[in-house]
Amino acid sequence: MLQPRDTPSRERRELGGLWSFRADLSPGRDAGFAQRWYRRPLRQTGPVIDMPVPASFNDITQDPSLENYIGWVWYEKEVLLPLRWLRGEPAPRVVLRFGSAHYYSIVWVNGVQVVEHEGGHLPFEADISSVVQGSPGTLCRITVALNNTLTPHTLPPGSIQYMTDKSRYPKNYFVQNIRFDFFNYAGIHRPVVLYTTPAAYIDDITVTTTSSDSVGTVQYQVSVVGSTANSLSLSLRDQEGKVVATGDGPVGELKVLNPNLWWPYLMHENPGYLYSLEVQMQAQVGGALLEDVYTLPVGIRTVHVTSTQFLINGRPFYFHGVNKHEDADIRGKGLDWPLIVKDFNLLRWLGANSFRTSHYPYAEEIMDLCDAYGIVVIDESPGVGIKLPESFGNKSLQHHLAVMEELVRRDKNRPSVVMWSVANEPASELPPAAHYFKTVIAHTKALDPSRPVTFVTDANYALDHGAPYVDVICVNSYFSWYHDPGHLEVIPLQLTAQFENWYKTYQKPIIQSEYGADSVPGLHSDPPMMFTEEYQQAMLREYHSVFDKKRKEYVIGELIWNFADFMTNQGTTRVLGNKKGIFTRQRQPKAAAFVLRDRYWKIANESSCLPPVITSHSLFLK
Template identity: 30%
Template sequence: MQLLTYPRETISLDGTWQAIPDQYETFEGYFEDFFGDDSDNPTGFAPKPIYEPDASIENDPVDFNIHDGRSVEIPSSWGEEIPEFRHYEGWVWYAKTFDWTAEQGNNRAFVRFGAINYKAKVWLNGELLGSHEGGYTPFSFDVTGELQDGENTLIVQADSKRYEDGIPNEDTDWFNFGGVNRSVELVTVPNTFVRNYKIETTLSGGTVDIHVSAWIENSTPETAISVAFPELNRDIELSRVGEDEFTGELSLSEADVTLWRPSEPRLYTIRLETGDDVVADEVGLRDVRVSGSDIVLNGEPIWLRGIALHEEADGKGRALDSKDIKARFRWMNELGCNYARLAHYPHTEEMARTADEEGILLWEEVPAYWDIEFGDESVQTLYRQQLRELIQRDWNRASVILWSIANETDHNDETRNAVLPEMADYVRELDDTRLVTAACFVDDTDDGLVIRDPLGDHLDVVGINEYHGWYYGSADDMQRFQETPNGPPVLISETGGGAKRGYHGDGDERWTEEFQAEIYRGQIAAAKDNEQIAGLSPWILFDFRAPMRQNEHQRGYNRKGIVDQHGRKKKAFHVLREFYHTDHSG
């Protein structure tokens, strides 16, 4: 169960760390193996492993010093902090010393990492805390017994290599930013505390039904937990339903509640209390479901006016700050969006929390991208882990309405077709109050464009990625999409084309802003009148780094953005803005 962190007071370990690249993967275990123990080492020279707090001292003849590496700011992507390592993939060791006294915290303490790409091992004061795989989701370790009064040394081994049996695997169409890309925190809690909670809202006959679950660590038979909604003047006591899980329900008249929606993103305080632990958070109350080919929010169909985006900022890699996040929402609001697809992996938690405040609905996904090893049991375990870590992090965000389980995977692969429905079921086990989707392909047949992917039968909403007018066909070919009466809602999860900002020409000249704008005009004409299409999120908000994109117009960037990497708008931005402000205003 994910450790609830964001609403708590925490001790930041961000700031200046020391970083040491280890291209040959030498510094873990090598010296023990090379020199052996004292009886086998007549020289008396036996350097300590890098994760020991005193691994190197002044004047030692060693080739690294954890206290005097390259100074970097955390969070950061190391290729942006150390430009000569921009294309380096491998191990980097990070070190941070900090002072601690028992008076600083409660009975229990955890160190929590927002994300490290891609694998991580962590030591505190020379003791291995554990490891984690997955470059975009948070993880934590209990350090209650490892913290020392006085100086402490935290060591992280970050491995950014791409793996054939990873998620994602070796091939992606985005840049592999290695590093401690999100914040590091110390979290202190009482011995008995709220590890996580979940709020679920459903509407029924004018009633707002609220179900609250909470997971209490180190509970006893006497443990009690109360939940209050101060603005609604309601509170409940939760009942134990398992060893550490407690649940409760309350019902309100819809007339007494302002339901969360894009046009009015009302948030209410929820306060959970057990013993000495109190957690307060801000949540929205809303209901999302599917009815026929419609996505229905709070009982009303909604057409999703969206855009897709990566988590990247020029010169910062994947280590976004609040200013970067605000810029994204400023662009989305200017476009007239009520929805965004956060591709192709979990973005920082602050995106979802800001979306709650701004009224932007979200599609969130894990990087089950292209050709991962679906039949490998260890990959399936990792797959579930990444889904669980994302969902348990963001399942209280009203803005999140779509969990996506895959992107552009081969629907002719029988193994994939057996595994992905299992992943859809797993998502529903974790959270059945949101919609399950995936970005699939559309097939071109003599009868028109149709969805033949068998995964569609297991999804609530079917996403389709199509690039008519760019890679094939004409931009308005989606007019040939064959509607299925009472079929599931379809989102055009990707569409668009490339343009170099400032490069102009005729509307039929590829890579010009005019060519890209014409693609958008054709796609809009095709999408807006199809009854089964419930929205779109064109690819993509801004240009982003992509190693496979190397022609004269790209030079390492995917140029499908309607804004370039410096924030300058292209003509397609204004085409999409006009559509969103004049059509499908729900």
């Protein structure tokens, strides 16, 4: 699926702003369908409120029932379309696209259903040409019904629990149970756009890259829809606009002499180098000559995994990075450009070269900046909380396979994405996990043979049924926090044993994919005690001492949990969310941020081929 872009042949219109919104408060949450709210303007069905898009709806109002609402909500937006989108021989194709909406979506245009989609973190779209071009006038009324209910077969899974004790709960009272530690924000979380293409158009582009002996190779495959009689020409341009290679036809390869390779941040003086691949199509349709143009950013780089190393462009790469969440005050998981830019500035200030998209695919806008800045990404599916036996059944498996197809199709061309992660902390000790993860990992490798595949485990090394199928072991552990809380002295022994057990069993490189401790900003204690900033610092230093020994052998990375504090369900162990961030939810540094910054810049100076001393300012801004 190509990301919508403005080109000489395509137009794009963003539909962000205020939408009409109504939650279905009927006992069965089904009044909207019974009364066909999609058949008329939403304001005519009952009370509506303004709702910003993109944003989660949970924290926008002062209504606590909306904060924890489970069920169907309804959105609506009315827009006027340009006449040029509705006329012509042939008329252009008009597409409605959602960057993401959590979780299950049904979309109508002018009362006509155009698409359904399951999943809360990946884009979906519908060709609405026949609907809008067949309607009188230029008004386009977009109605979205959105349900955030999670079941044992969704990704992520969950379950609905009905409280039947009438002495304790009101009639029809239920709660959503989840098995992951972040808030189940819901809403239209990413941009909604209308865009056009010619009636015959470039539907998809796939690129893979290699380099050797001062020659870079870009292998490409282009698919066209709407015409079998067409011609394709391709031009690869460098950042100065110079054409460095050309080609034609739907399949081929482009050769680049002395290419500028795509390098990670802090691994090269010019990280994140992107070429522009311009694809031009001409097609004869109904006597008319149609042209379509699409430009795709391309980074030339290679990825290879050995039993002890992770190689990018043939050089050892060490992940010193973070885990993140799409999470912020008020907007929840809604796309927010100021926050995105702030986070990338903090990542580079920190000296982080990588992050994992814990625990779901992140917005395309975030991924664009990873490509441009050279931030390496472990791209993770929403397979978090797969704990129940029924979540390993065929229904769940088939959905997981479909999600991986959507994820790979979206991010396959991104140089920043160096590995796929199919799940986080599943119950991989259960016997059904063997077939489940063997199938999901094999499917992902078939979709994209060019990248390694992993999943993130917290299971016992001897009982993990999924580990034999991954290329890299990613393990989470919280010694002296969830295990032996308060006992920092056990970390060296337990962490060393963890690494040695996993490597001895599987002979695969290891990433410490999570570790950390909660700290409440401004809470202090000496000697360090749990939840203080000093304890978080001390825990990090204990882990780091072991990392420094094992990264000389087979440990290839460390990703702190977490980049910033984030919201969770309320509970007795959560004070306004999870406090394991090295930054607050408002992106202010805790003491641990400075510990990590010193460490990451030290590692960068040791491992890079840059001038002898890198400062945090010399490469911070490109």
